[in-house]
Amino acid sequence: xxSPQCIMGMCNYSxxxxxxxxxxxxxxxxxxxxxxxxxxxxxxxxxxxxxxxINKLFLSGxxxxxxxxxxxxxxxxxxxxxxxxxxxxxxxxxxxxxxEEASNxxxxxxxxxxxxxxxxxxxxxxxxxTVMQGSEADEFSLDAVRSESEDELDVLAERKVPKAVEEYxxxxxxxxxxxxxxxxxxxxxxxxxxxLGVDLSKVEKRRGGVGEKILKMNFDPDVTEKISFLHFxxxxxxxxxKFLTKNPHILLEDQENLEKRVKYLTSKKxxxxxxxxxxxxxxxxxxxxxxxxxxRLGFYQKTFHLTxxxxxxxxxxxxxxxxxxxxxxxxxxxxxxxxxxxxxxxxKSLVVSHPRILTRGKYKLITVFDYxxxxxxxxxxxxxxxxxxxxxxxxxxxxxHKFLEHLGxxxxxxxxxxxxxxxxxxxLPDGEFCQEIAKSTIEExxxxxxxx
Numbered sequence: 001x002x003s004p005q006c007i008m009g010m011c012n013y014s015x016x017x018x019x020x021x022x023x024x025x026x027x028x029x030x031x032x033x034x035x036x037x038x039x040x041x042x043x044x045x046x047x048x049x050x051x052x053x054i055n056k057l058f059l060s061g062x063x064x065x066x067x068x069x070x071x072x073x074x075x076x077x078x079x080x081x082x083x084x085x086x087x088x089x090x091x092x093x094x095x096x097x098x099x100e101e102a103s104n105x106x107x108x109x110x111x112x113x114x115x116x117x118x119x120x121x122x123x124x125x126x127x128x129x130t131v132m133q134g135s136e137a138d139e140f141s142l143d144a145v146r147s148e149s150e151d152e153l154d155v156l157a158e159r160k161v162p163k164a165v166e167e168y169x170x171x172x173x174x175x176x177x178x179x180x181x182x183x184x185x186x187x188x189x190x191x192x193x194x195x196l197g198v199d200l201s202k203v204e205k206r207r208g209g210v211g212e213k214i215l216k217m218n219f220d221p222d223v224t225e226k227i228s229f230l231h232f233x234x235x236x237x238x239x240x241x242k243f244l245t246k247n248p249h250i251l252l253e254d255q256e257n258l259e260k261r262v263k264y265l266t267s268k269k270x271x272x273x274x275x276x277x278x279x280x281x282x283x284x285x286x287x288x289x290x291x292x293x294x295x296r297l298g299f300y301q302k303t304f305h306l307t308x309x310x311x312x313x314x315x316x317x318x319x320x321x322x323x324x325x326x327x328x329x330x331x332x333x334x335x336x337x338x339x340x341x342x343x344x345x346x347x348k349s350l351v352v353s354h355p356r357i358l359t360r361g362k363y364k365l366i367t368v369f370d371y372x373x374x375x376x377x378x379x380x381x382x383x384x385x386x387x388x389x390x391x392x393x394x395x396x397x398x399x400x401h402k403f404l405e406h407l408g409x410x411x412x413x414x415x416x417x418x419x420x421x422x423x424x425x426x427x428l429p430d431g432e433f434c435q436e437i438a439k440s441t442i443e444e445x446x447x448x449x450x451x452x
Contacts, residue, residue: 180204180211189219196227197241203248210248217251226251229258233286234276247283257289264290268297269308274316282319296322303333304348314355321355329358332365340369346384354387367394372422376401378412382422392426400425400433403448407438 180200184190190200193214204211217223227240230250235243244251250258265275278285285293300321301311315322321329336347336357350357357365371394372378383389389397404410404420411418420437428437434445 180215183215187215189214189217189223192219192223193241193244196244198248199241199245202245206248208249210252213252214248223251225255226253226258229255230279233262233279234272235280239280243280243283247287249287250283253287258286260290261286261288261293264293268312270312270316274312277316278319278322282323284323285319288323293322296326299326299329300351304344304351306348306352310352314352318355318359320359324359331362332358332360335362335365339366340373340380342380342384346380349384350387354390357387357390360390364393365390368392368397370394371397376410376412378422382412382414386422388423389426397426399449399452400438402452403440403445404438406448407440409438 180190180203184194184200193203194200200211203214230240230243231237262275265278270278297311297315300306300314304310306314333347336342336350337344342350368390369383372383372389373380375398401410404425409418409420412420412422424437425433430445431442434440434442438445
């Protein structure tokens with residue numbers, strides 16, 4: 001861009017006819033230089049933002065060095081360029097003002113309006129323009145929806161309550177709860193089980209989520225089929241509620257598997273009465289697979305060299321032997337042999353005559369035997385003849401023994417006079433013990449217990 005001084009020098013070589021116009025043009029050129037400096041300032045700011053706009057407004061005019069050399073057209077072209085520039089600047093300023101009012105664009109942040117960018121920077125691709133227009137349309141539509149929803153929303157106005165899901169379900173949905181008691185009114189199977197005498201508070205505490213699984217069952221035919229089978233096996237109606245309370249898992253078992261287990265017991269020559277006694281006293285035995293039952297019965301038969309009749313005898317008398325873990329039985333056998341000093345034949349005699357000894361806790365066995373053998377002086381042979389002593393508690397034996405000593409009747413040798421049977425001493429109730437064994441009264445016995 002040429003300075004105003006250079007243009008002044010050129011005008012001095014022109015004729016006097018154009019002197020007045022040149023002076024006027026000089027003033028306009030000063031305005032043009034000020035406007036060009038403003039545009040150059042905008043160019044520098046855009047260049048700092050990574051843009052390189054082209055000043056088409058000023059260069060599009062005819063104020064160039066080629067035209068300024070022409071003396072006759074110099075001032076005329078300058079005047080025309082300045083007028084065009086002023087009109088363009090006013091138009092652009094008006095467009096910027098309109099755009100700022102419409103879109104609330106901060107001119108300080110954006111520096112120039114989108115229209116100026118369209119003129120000063122290269123034209124974007126068609127895809128970029130489409131994306132920009134789509135995003136602007138989306139923002140406008142979202143703002144319109146938000147403003148419309150905010151205007152129409154009334155917190156205090158009555159709203160339509162949606163239809164409940166239960167109207168579309170075949171059965172009413174049950175509420176979420178941690179106890180079965182909340183579902184009794186809506187579950188037929190729970191109502192029927194309560195009528196049978198089942199304690200649901202104990203059923204829901206069983207492992208495996210049995211309560212939740214029963215809740216999803218239908219009473220007919222899922223539950224009625226199992227009840228008919230139990231009645232056929234030998235479970236009495238009065239004992240059915242107690243049976244299902246102890247073993248609710250039987251309702252989840254397959255009917256075919258239950259029949260296989262009963263057939264297995266029949267193949268081992270257990271009669272119907274023995275099977276009924278086993279099932280009633282050990283409800284979980286019908287939930288054991290046939291292989292597991294056969295493994296347990298085979299263990300007892302091989303360990304003690306039992307005959308088939310002896311095996312059926314101990315299982316019928318104590319069905320829990322078929323359901324408890326074999327580790328517990330092995331521990332008790334070890335205690336009887338190694339700690340108590342019984343021979344294997346004597347252990348077999350204890351098990352056949354009193355099989356419950358293998359289901360007792362080993363520490364209870366140790367405390368009872370220690371007091372009988374070491375404190376009372378009872379020999380092994382006398383204990384073998386009275387294996388029922390292992391069913392009692394050590395402190396009960398101690399109380400009754402001291403009371404008999406107080407009365408001078410603590411005689412346990414069968415060969416001596418006033419012999420006291422160990423079986424009677426540990427099995428009789430307190431009243432009968434005082435009357436038949438101690439030959440005293442229950443009041444005297446209670447008074448003596450207060451002195452211990």
